[in-house]
Amino acid sequence: MPTLRALECLLAVVDAASVTGAARALHASQPAVSHQLAALESEVGVPLLERLPRGVRPTAAGRRLVERARVAVTAADEAVLAARDERLSDLRVGCAESFTASLLAPALADWWAHWPPGDAAAPGFALTEGSSADDLAAAVRRGDLDVAVCPRPSTWPGVADVVGHEELVVVCWPGHRFAGQGSVDPADLDGEDAVGLVAGSAFDAWVSGRLAEAGARARVRLRTRQIGALAPLALAGLGVAVVPTTAIPADFTGPVRPFSRPLQRDVVALRRTTGDPLAERFVEVLVARGVPRRP
Numbered sequence: 001m002p003t004l005r006a007l008e009c010l011l012a013v014v015d016a017a018s019v020t021g022a023a024r025a026l027h028a029s030q031p032a033v034s035h036q037l038a039a040l041e042s043e044v045g046v047p048l049l050e051r052l053p054r055g056v057r058p059t060a061a062g063r064r065l066v067e068r069a070r071v072a073v074t075a076a077d078e079a080v081l082a083a084r085d086e087r088l089s090d091l092r093v094g095c096a097e098s099f100t101a102s103l104l105a106p107a108l109a110d111w112w113a114h115w116p117p118g119d120a121a122a123p124g125f126a127l128t129e130g131s132s133a134d135d136l137a138a139a140v141r142r143g144d145l146d147v148a149v150c151p152r153p154s155t156w157p158g159v160a161d162v163v164g165h166e167e168l169v170v171v172c173w174p175g176h177r178f179a180g181q182g183s184v185d186p187a188d189l190d191g192e193d194a195v196g197l198v199a200g201s202a203f204d205a206w207v208s209g210r211l212a213e214a215g216a217r218a219r220v221r222l223r224t225r226q227i228g229a230l231a232p233l234a235l236a237g238l239g240v241a242v243v244p245t246t247a248i249p250a251d252f253t254g255p256v257r258p259f260s261r262p263l264q265r266d267v268v269a270l271r272r273t274t275g276d277p278l279a280e281r282f283v284e285v286l287v288a289r290g291v292p293r294r295p
Helices: 004-016 019-026 030-044 060-084 097-112 133-142 202-213 227-235 277-289
Strands: 049-051 056-058 090-096 124-130 147-151 159-171 193-197 219-224 241-244 256-271
Touching (some): 004 056, 090 097, 090 277, 097 147, 097 277, 124 133, 147 202, 159 227, 159 277, 256 277
Parallel strands (some): 090 124
Antiparallel strands (some): 049 056, 159 241
C-alpha cells in the first residue's frame, strides 16, 4: 500500500511540475523525493510521470492517482487536526448507575460551562451506565471508555483519581426498631431479614465482608440487580438494606440511619493513562466537586 509520504511527493511534483520544485516545497532533498516516486511507480506497476526536457507531467495513470491521492492526503491532514483539537472529540464516560444523577450530572454541567452555549466546537459526551465497577474498568482497559466513575474495582493497573468517599447507611421502614435509633451498629444486623444486590456482585461481597468483620450476617431474602431499588424495597418492609447514600432517591422519605462506626468506600475516576487533555479536564471537575453528601 502506498505511504502517505509517497502520495505527498507525487502531488508536490505534479503541482510544481518538477522534482526540484517539489523537493523545495517539501523541505526535502531531491534524491529523497525521487526515491519516493520510484517506489510508488514500482508498487503501482505503471509510469506515473512523463519526464520532459524541462520538468515533468503526469501520465494518464498519474492523473487518476493524483485525484485520489488528494482525497487521501486531505483526509489524513483533517484527521490529525481533529485529534489535536480536543473540542471536536466525544468524551466517552462510564458511570456506576447510582452516580449518574447525584455525581455525574452536576459535574458535566460544570464541565460544559467551559464552552459558550451553542458553541458547535463544544465536545460531545457519550455516557455508558453500568452496575459493576469491574465491568466498567474492563471497558476502560479495552479502550471503549475514556473515563469510568465508580467504586474502586477489584484490580486496576491504570490511573485512579479519588473523587471522594460515599457513605453507606441502613434503610428500613417506619415500624422497624432501627427507625427509632440515631445510628446502627454493624453487629445489630446479625440475623436481620434484608434486601440486597444479587449474590456474586462486587457490592454484595463488599457489604458481606464489612458485616463479617463486625461478627454479623444478615439473612438476605430478596435480591435485585438495581442498587437504586434497595431503599424503596426496604421502605416497603421487605427487609433492611445497606445502601450507598448516592443510591438513595432525592425524594426518599423513609428512615435512613448512619452506622455508629462510619462505613465508607472510595469513589474513583479510572483512566488508562495520563495525557488526554479532555479526560483530564473532566476528572479535574469531578474531583473538585467531590461526592455529594445526603442532606
